[in-house]
Amino acid sequence: MVETTRRYVLAKRPEGKPDRDTFELEETGVSDPRHGEVLVRTLYLSVDPYMRGRMRDRESYAEPWDVGDPMQGGVVGEVVESEHERWSEGDRVVGNLYWSEYAVVDGDDLSRVDARAENVTLSSYLGVLGMPGRTAYFGTLEVAEPDPGETVVVSGAAGAVGSTVGQIAKLAGARVVGFAGSDEKVEFLEDDLGFDAGINYKTTDDYRAALDDAAPDGVDAYFDNVGGPITDAVFTRLNVDARVAICGQIALYNEEGVPTGPRKLPQLIATRAKVEGLLVRDFSPRFREATEQLHEWVANGDVEYRESVVEGFENAPDAFLGLFEGENIGKQVVKVAEPSE
Incomplete structure (x- = not known):
């Protein structure tokens, strides 16, 4: 029987960039699952940039946490005990759960994980087969809408969303340029994922000139995960009827005030470009479609992915903080426990 678990709660609202003091590790009791509930043991935990917005004391597209609230995120886990007709002990599941080693949850809020196919892992359900992958799928095909021969630019291109966006755009026949924060990441984009060009924004002084070299015919679609000066530069290179998908603004997440740029x-006006904000939850009735297509692409090698794995539940805050330092390539996950055999 599981009587207690460790979990992380929001210890205080950060001013600017979060740090270790933003999080508090506490021990709490675990109740027995009631009718319709299951007890889940966490195997992998997701950390994502959007969580920074939930630490603020104001409404956004995601409800803010109160100080003292448990942290929440994507979890791949294993059913330990079930009072739900759909789930049995040992089943592998994914859902939006607490940052905890064990949790009792409503069984209806869980989905099944199947890692038997080629190239598919349990943790991939937090990345390419989870929320980031679905964001890339709908954001690329429904908002950016690349056509064969067009040029697509992706910021944050080596992250979980951006790396998948670029590959889906390539499958659609587009030419793809990605911004990333190191030579290693640029090499990953070009050599592993098939991007046509990568730009290291940390060593590039003039983003406009870099775009002129990498995208000489201008930009037909822009998938923005970053905001800030990169987006300012891309806007000056948009073609007529360009499409812009605004997915994230990580360059601004730790700003106390919103900086005013160009x-x-x-x-x-001149380009008649369309700029559209992207929330993946708007496509929730079609999540199964996205997951099935992504699963097929991953299984047959059309879409590749990389994960940055931090070992140990106690290191979950460090994994989250590393997102803002650009430490991860691909999806950042925390490995909490080994699955049972």
């Missing part, structure tokens, strides 16, 4: 909206 005013780029006049660029949209």
Whole structure:
């Protein structure tokens, strides 16, 4: 019987960049599952940039946490005990659960994990087969809408979402350029994922000139995970009828005030470009479609992925903080426990 578990709670609201003091590790009791509930043991835990917004004391597209609330995120786990007709002991599941080693949850809030196919792992259900992959799928095909021969630019291209966006755009026949934060990441984009060009934004002084070299015919679609100066530069290179998908703004997440950069909206008049915000939950009725297609692409090698894995539940805050330092390539996950045989 599991009587207690460790979990992380929000210890305080960060001012600027979060640090270790933002999180508190506590021990709490574990109740027995009631009718319709299951007890889940965490195997892998996801950390994602959007969680920074939930630490603020204001409404956003994701409800903010109160100080003292348990942290939440994507979890791949294993059923330990079940009072739900759909789940049995040993089943592998995925859901949005607490940052905890064990949790009692509503069985209806879980989905099954099947890692038997080629190239598919349990943790991939937190990345390419989970929320980031679905974001890339719908954001690319429904918002950016690349056509064969067009040029697609992706910021944050070596992350969980961006790396998948670029590959889906390539499958659609587009030319793909990605911004990333190191030579290693640029090499990953070009050599492993098949991007046509990568730009190391940390060693590039002039983003516009870099775009002129990497995208000489201009930009037809832009998938933005970053915001800031990169987006300012891309806006000046948009073609007529370009599409812009605004998925994330990680360059601004730790700013206490919103910095005012160059005013780029006049660029949209001449280009008649469409700029659209992207929330993957709007596509929830079609999640199964996305997961099945991504599963097929991953299994047959059309879409590749990489994960940055931090070992140990106690290191979950460090994995989250590393997102803002650009430490991860691909999806950042925390390995909490080994699955049972």
